[in-house]
Amino acid sequence: MSTITSRNSLVNGGTNRYEFVAGATIALSALLFALGMTALFEFVTLTDPIAGVPTVSVLGGLLVLIGIGVIGLGVSSSLELIETTPDRSAGLVAGVVFGGLWFGIGGIVAAGILGLGGAGWILPALLLGGGAFAVTTFTREDIGSTVPAGVLAILAGGVFLTGVLGPGWSYSPGSFPSDNAVTFFPSVIVPGSVLFCSLLVGWASAKAYAGFGARGRHLGAHVLIYLNALGIIAVLFGLVGFVVIKGAPTAFTEVAIGPGVGPEVSVLGLSFSLPVSWPFLMNGASVFVRVDGILPAVVGTVWLVVGAVLFAVPIAVGAAVFLAEYADEGRFTSVVEVATNGLWSTPSIVFGLFGASFLIPRFGGSKSLIAGMLTLGFMLLPLVLITSREAMLAVPDEYRDASAALGVSKWQTIRSVVLPAALPGVVTGIILGVGRIAGETAPILVTMAGGTLPAGGETVDVIGGFEFIATPPFVTNEALLQASSALPYQLYALITAGLGGPQFEDAPFTALEFAWANAFVLLTVVLSFYAIGITTRYYFRRKLNR
Amino acid sequence: MNLIPRSRATDWIVDARKFVDETPTSALVALTIGTVSILSSLGLFFTASPLTSVTLLVFLVSAAYGWIRHRELTARAVTMAMTASMILILALIVVFIFVEAWPAFDVARAEVFGISVPGLRLFVQTEWAPRAAERYSLVPLIHGTVMVTLVATLVAGPLGVASALFVSEIAPAAVREVVKPGIEILAGIPSIVYGFIGFTIISPWASEQFDLVGQGTYLFVGAVVGLMALPTVVSVAEDALNSVPESMKDGSLALGTTDWQTMTTITLPAAFSGVSAAVLLGVGRAIGETMAATVMLRNSPQLPEPLYNVFYGYDTLTSAIAAQYGEATADQLSALFAAGVVLFITVMFLSIGSQLIERRMKRQLGGHE
Numbered sequence: 001m002s003t004i005t006s007r008n009s010l011v012n013g014g015t016n017r018y019e020f021v022a023g024a025t026i027a028l029s030a031l032l033f034a035l036g037m038t039a040l041f042e043f044v045t046l047t048d049p050i051a052g053v054p055t056v057s058v059l060g061g062l063l064v065l066i067g068i069g070v071i072g073l074g075v076s077s078s079l080e081l082i083e084t085t086p087d088r089s090a091g092l093v094a095g096v097v098f099g100g101l102w103f104g105i106g107g108i109v110a111a112g113i114l115g116l117g118g119a120g121w122i123l124p125a126l127l128l129g130g131g132a133f134a135v136t137t138f139t140r141e142d143i144g145s146t147v148p149a150g151v152l153a154i155l156a157g158g159v160f161l162t163g164v165l166g167p168g169w170s171y172s173p174g175s176f177p178s179d180n181a182v183t184f185f186p187s188v189i190v191p192g193s194v195l196f197c198s199l200l201v202g203w204a205s206a207k208a209y210a211g212f213g214a215r216g217r218h219l220g221a222h223v224l225i226y227l228n229a230l231g232i233i234a235v236l237f238g239l240v241g242f243v244v245i246k247g248a249p250t251a252f253t254e255v256a257i258g259p260g261v262g263p264e265v266s267v268l269g270l271s272f273s274l275p276v277s278w279p280f281l282m283n284g285a286s287v288f289v290r291v292d293g294i295l296p297a298v299v300g301t302v303w304l305v306v307g308a309v310l311f312a313v314p315i316a317v318g319a320a321v322f323l324a325e326y327a328d329e330g331r332f333t334s335v336v337e338v339a340t341n342g343l344w345s346t347p348s349i350v351f352g353l354f355g356a357s358f359l360i361p362r363f364g365g366s367k368s369l370i371a372g373m374l375t376l377g378f379m380l381l382p383l384v385l386i387t388s389r390e391a392m393l394a395v396p397d398e399y400r401d402a403s404a405a406l407g408v409s410k411w412q413t414i415r416s417v418v419l420p421a422a423l424p425g426v427v428t429g430i431i432l433g434v435g436r437i438a439g440e441t442a443p444i445l446v447t448m449a450g451g452t453l454p455a456g457g458e459t460v461d462v463i464g465g466f467e468f469i470a471t472p473p474f475v476t477n478e479a480l481l482q483a484s485s486a487l488p489y490q491l492y493a494l495i496t497a498g499l500g501g502p503q504f505e506d507a508p509f510t511a512l513e514f515a516w517a518n519a520f521v522l523l524t525v526v527l528s529f530y531a532i533g534i535t536t537r538y539y540f541r542r543k544l545n546r
Numbered sequence: 547m548n549l550i551p552r553s554r555a556t557d558w559i560v561d562a563r564k565f566v567d568e569t570p571t572s573a574l575v576a577l578t579i580g581t582v583s584i585l586s587s588l589g590l591f592f593t594a595s596p597l598t599s600v601t602l603l604v605f606l607v608s609a610a611y612g613w614i615r616h617r618e619l620t621a622r623a624v625t626m627a628m629t630a631s632m633i634l635i636l637a638l639i640v641v642f643i644f645v646e647a648w649p650a651f652d653v654a655r656a657e658v659f660g661i662s663v664p665g666l667r668l669f670v671q672t673e674w675a676p677r678a679a680e681r682y683s684l685v686p687l688i689h690g691t692v693m694v695t696l697v698a699t700l701v702a703g704p705l706g707v708a709s710a711l712f713v714s715e716i717a718p719a720a721v722r723e724v725v726k727p728g729i730e731i732l733a734g735i736p737s738i739v740y741g742f743i744g745f746t747i748i749s750p751w752a753s754e755q756f757d758l759v760g761q762g763t764y765l766f767v768g769a770v771v772g773l774m775a776l777p778t779v780v781s782v783a784e785d786a787l788n789s790v791p792e793s794m795k796d797g798s799l800a801l802g803t804t805d806w807q808t809m810t811t812i813t814l815p816a817a818f819s820g821v822s823a824a825v826l827l828g829v830g831r832a833i834g835e836t837m838a839a840t841v842m843l844r845n846s847p848q849l850p851e852p853l854y855n856v857f858y859g860y861d862t863l864t865s866a867i868a869a870q871y872g873e874a875t876a877d878q879l880s881a882l883f884a885a886g887v888v889l890f891i892t893v894m895f896l897s898i899g900s901q902l903i904e905r906r907m908k909r910q911l912g913g914h915e
Contacts, residue, residue, distance in 0.1 A: 170757075172757075175852060176851065176852065176855060177851045178759075179759050180759070180850050180851045180852075180855050180857075180858050181757070181758075181759065182756050182757070182758065182855070182857045183756060183757035184756065185755065185756075185757070187755060188755050188756070214803065214804045214806075214807055215804060217804070217806055217807070218804040218805060218806040218807070221806045222716065222805075222806070224708070225708050225711060225712050225716060226712070226716075228705055228708045228709060228712065229708075229709055229712045229713075229717070229721075229725050232705070232709060232725075232728070232729060232732070232776070233724070233725060233728050235732075235773065236728050236729075236731060236732050239735060239739075239740075239743065240731075240735070242743070243739065243743070314628075315628045315631060316628075318624060318625040318628035318629075319625065319628040319629040319631070319632060321621075321625045322622075322625035322626050322628065322629045323629060326622055326625065326626070327626075327629070335633060336629055336630075336632055336633060337901075338898060338901065339632045339633045339635075339636040340632050341897050341898075341901055342636055342894055342897050342898070343632065343635065343636055343639075344897070345827065345830045345831070345834070345893050345894075345896065345897040346639065346834070346890065346893060346894075347833065347834025347835075347836065347864060347889055347890070347893055348834065348836060349834070349836040349864045349867050349868055349886070349889070350639065350643065350834070350886050350889055350890050350893075351639075352867075352868075352871075353643050353646070353867065353882075353883060353886045354638070354639045354642055354643060356871070357642045357643065357645075357646045357883070358638060358642045361594065362591060362592075362594045378635055381632065381635070382632070385632065409617075409618055410618060410621075410622075411617055411618050411621040411622075414621070432730075432734075435734050436733075436734065438736075439734070439735075439736025439737070439738070439739070440736070440737075441736070441737065441738040441836070441837045442737075442836040442837055442840075442864070442868050445868055445871070446867075446868070446871045471596070473596040473597070473598065473599035473600075474599055474600075475599065488736055488738045488837075491738050491739070491742055492738055492741075492837065492840075492841070495741075495742060495745055495841055499746070512746070515742065515746075519738075519739050519742050519743075522736055522738070522739060523735065523736070523739055526734055526735070526736055527731060527734060527735070529734075530730065530731050530734040531731075534727045534730060534731075538723075538727075
C-alpha cells in the first residue's frame with residue numbers, strides 16, 4: 001500500500017485511518033474469539049460482570065462494534081474514499097456460504113422466535129438466504145464480503161445487548177420426543193455465535209486490510225489457515241497437557257529413589273533390591289498393597305509389542321525387499337499393493353474379529369497373550385511394509401549400479417548397500433508402527449484381554465513359562481496361552497467397570513484418579529515411541545541433506 | 547530367435563524348465579522341501595495340530611541349509627514367500643469373518659420376488675433385540691456409523707485439507723518443523739485416551755449443556771473421531787500437493803499471482819484427485835474408529851428420533867462389536883461378525899477407490915495422458 005501514500009495528504013490520512021480501523025477490527029475479532037473460547041469452556045460465566053457490565057453485554061457490544069467497523073471498511077472502499085482493488089464479486093463460494101448462513105438464521109428466527117409452525121419457516125429463510133446470496137455475489141467484492149458478515153455480527157450483538165437471550169432463555173425443538181429432547185441454552189449459543197461471528201468478521205476485515213482483490217483474498221485465506229494450524233497445535237498441547245496434569249500426580253505417588261528402597265529382584269540367581277521404588281508401576285492391584293498399581297498391564301504391553309515386532313518386522317521387511325529389489329512390476333506386485341493398502345485401512349476391530357475366529361481356536365480356545373501378539377502383528381505388517389518399501393525405493397539406483405559393477409551379487413548388494421542406506425527409514429517406520437499398535441485397544445479386547453484390575457501375582461512371565469515336553473509340539477508356554485492385561489485394555493476395563501466410587505479402600509487415590517494415571521502412563525509410552533521415531537527421522541533427514 | 551508366437555502357459559513351462567536346468571540339484575531339493583513344509587505347516591495349523599511345530603522346524607532347517615549353500619536363491623524365495631503372505635492374510639481375513647458371519651445372514655433370509663435373499667432382514671427391519679426376541683438388525687448400527695462419519699468428515703475434511711495446504715505451501719520451514727510432527731503425534735494419541743477424555747469430560751459437559759437424557763451424542767463422538775482421522779487426511783493430501791511439479795507453481799507465480807491464487811487455480815486443481823483420495827482414506831479411518839465410539843456412546847442399538855438428531859448417540863458398527871463381543875453367543879456373535887463384514891467391505895471399497903484415484907493422478911501429472 002506504500003505506493004498510494006504519495007498521492008496526496010487527504011488520501012494519505014484516509015488510508016492511515018482505514019488501515020487503523022481494519023487493524024483494530026482484526027484485533028477486536030481476535031479478542032472476541034479468545035473471549036468466546038473462555039466462555040464456552042466456562043472459565044467465565046455469562047452473567048458475571050466485566051468492569052461492572054455483564055459479560056454477555058460486553059460480548060454484544062464488541063460484536064456490534066466490529067460489525068460496524070467492517071461495514072465501514074466495505075462502504076468506504078466502495079465509495080472510493082480509499083484506493084483499493086476489489087474484484088467485481090466476492091465469488092460464488094462466499095455467496096453460497098453467506099446465503100446458507102442467512103438461510104439458517106432466517107429459519108431459526110422464524111421457527112424458534114416468531115413461532116411459525118409447519119413449513120412457515122421456509123419463506124423467511126429463503127428470503128434472507130437469497131438476499132444474502134445476492135448481496136454477496138452480485139455486488140462488488142468490497143460490499144459483498146463485508147456487509148453480510150457485519151450485519152450478522154450487529155444482529156448477534158444486538159440480540160445479546162437487548163437481553164433477548166437472557167439467563168432464563170432456552171429453546172428446544174418441539175418435534176423431538178421427550179426421551180430424545182435437546183435444549184439450547186444461552187451458555188452455548190452465545191459463545192458459539194461469538195466465535196463464529198468473530199471468525200467471519202476477522203476474515204472480512206483481513207481482506208479489507210489488504211485492499212480486497214487478489215491480495216485481500218490472500219490475506220483473508222492466510223488468516224484462516226494459520227488459525228486452523230494454530231488451533232490444531234493448541235488442541236494437541238491441550239490434550240497432552242490435560243492428561244499429564246490429571247494423571248501425573250497419581251502415577252508418581254510415593255516414588256522413592258535410594259539404595260535398597262525398591263522391590264527385590266533376582267537376576268541369574270543374584271538377588272538385590274532396585275534403587276527405585278515406583279509403586280504405581282511396580283505393584284499390582286490388590287488388598288495386600290497400599291498403593292495399587294498397573295504392573296501386569298505394563299508387562300503385558302511390553303510382551304505384546306515384543307511379540308508383534310518379532311512376528312511382523314522380519315516378514316514386512318522381507319516383503320519390502322522383494323517388492324523393491326526383486327519383483328518386476330506386474331500383476332503379482334499390483335495385487336500385493338492392493339492387499340497391503342487394504343490391510344492398512346482395515347479397521348482394528350476387524351483385525352480383532354479375525355484374531356478371535358482364526359487364532360483363538362488354534363491356541364487353546366480361550367483368549368491368550370499369543371493371540372493378541374499375532375493379531376497386533378498382522379496390524380503392524382502393512383505399516384512397516386509400506387514405510388520400508390518407500391525407504392528402499394528412495395535409495396538411488398547409482399548405489400546399486402556401482403555395487404553391481406564391482407561384480408557383487410544381488411543379495412550382497414541388498415545387504416551391504418541398500419539395507420544400510422534404507423535403515424533409518426525402516427527403523428522409523430517400525431518405531432512409528434509400534435507406537436500405533438501399543439495404544440490399540442479394540443483388537444486385544446476380543447483376543448487377549450484379562451481381568452479388570454489384575455493383582456501383581458498375575459503378571460505374565462513369558463521367559464519362565466517355556467517348557468520342553470516329549471510329545472509334539474515339544475515346546476509349550478503356559479504364559480503365552482493365558483489371558484493377560486495391557487495398558488490400553490486396562491483403561492477400557494476401568495471405564496466399563498465404572499469410575500464413580502472409591503474402588504481402592506486403603507489407597508491414597510480414587511478409581512477416577514487411578515484411571516487418569518493409567519491414561520498418563522499409556523500416553524507416555526506411546527508418545528515416547530513417536531518422539532523417538534520422529535527425532536530419528538529428522539536427524540537422518542538433516543544428515544542426508546547436508 | 548523364436549518366430550512362432552507362444553502361449554503364456556508354454557512360456558511359463560519353458561521358463562520353469564530353464565530354471566530347473568540352471569539350478570543345482572541340492573538347491574532344488576531344499577526349495578522343494580521348504581515349500582512343501584511351509585505349506586503343510588499352514589495346513590496343519592488350520593487343523594490346530596500339534597505337529598505344526600515339526601513341519602515348521604523342517605522349513606527352518608531347509609531354509610538354513612539354503613541360506614548357507616545357495617544364498618541368492620534362498621533370499622529371493624524367502625522374501626517372495628513373505629510378500630505372498632500379505633495376500634494370504636487378507637484372504638484369510640475375508641474367509642474367516644465371512645464364514646463366522648454366515649449364520650446371521652442365513653437366519654435373516656427374506657424373499658424378494660420369490661427369491662430367498664440371505665441377510666436381507668438385517669437391513670430392512672430396524673430392531674436389535676438379542677435377549678427378548680433374538681432379532682438382529684444392522685440398520686441402527688449403520689445409521690450410527692453414517693452419523694459419526696458425516697460429522698467426522700465435516701471436521702477432518704476441511705481442516706485437514708487446510709492443514710495440508712499450510713504444511714506444504716504456506717508455512718515457513720521453521721513452523722513446518724513444529725506443525726508437521728505435531729499433527730503426526732495427534733494420530734499417535736491412542737483412541738482409548740481420546741475416548742476416556744470424551745467419556746469423563748465431553749459427554750457429561752454435553753449432557754449438561756444441552757439438557758440431554760443420559761450420555762452419548764453422535765455429534766461429539768463425530769468431532770473426536772474427526773480429530774483422529776485428521777492426520778491421515780493431512781499426510782496423504784500433503785503428499786498429493788507436494789507431487790504437483792514446482793515448475794507449474796513457479797509458472798503461475800511468475801505471472802504475478804499471489805500465493806493463494808496459485809494454490810486455488812493451479813495447485814489444488816492439479817492435486818484434486820490426490821486430495822480427494824486423502825479425504826476418502828480419512829473417511830475410512832473414521833468408519834473404522836472403535837474405542838472412542840465404544841466408550842462415549844450408549845451401546846444400545848436403536849434409531850434416534852428424528853433420524854437427524856445428532857445429540858443422541860446409540861451405537862455404531864464398530865462400537866457394537868467391541869461392547870457386545872464379550873457376552874455374545876451363537877446368533878448374536880454371528881450378527882456382530884456380519885457388522886464386521888459390512889465394515890470390512892465398506893472400508894475396502896474406500897481403500898481401492900482412493901488407490902485408483904491416486905494412480906490416475908500420478909498418470910496425469912506424469913504426462914502420459
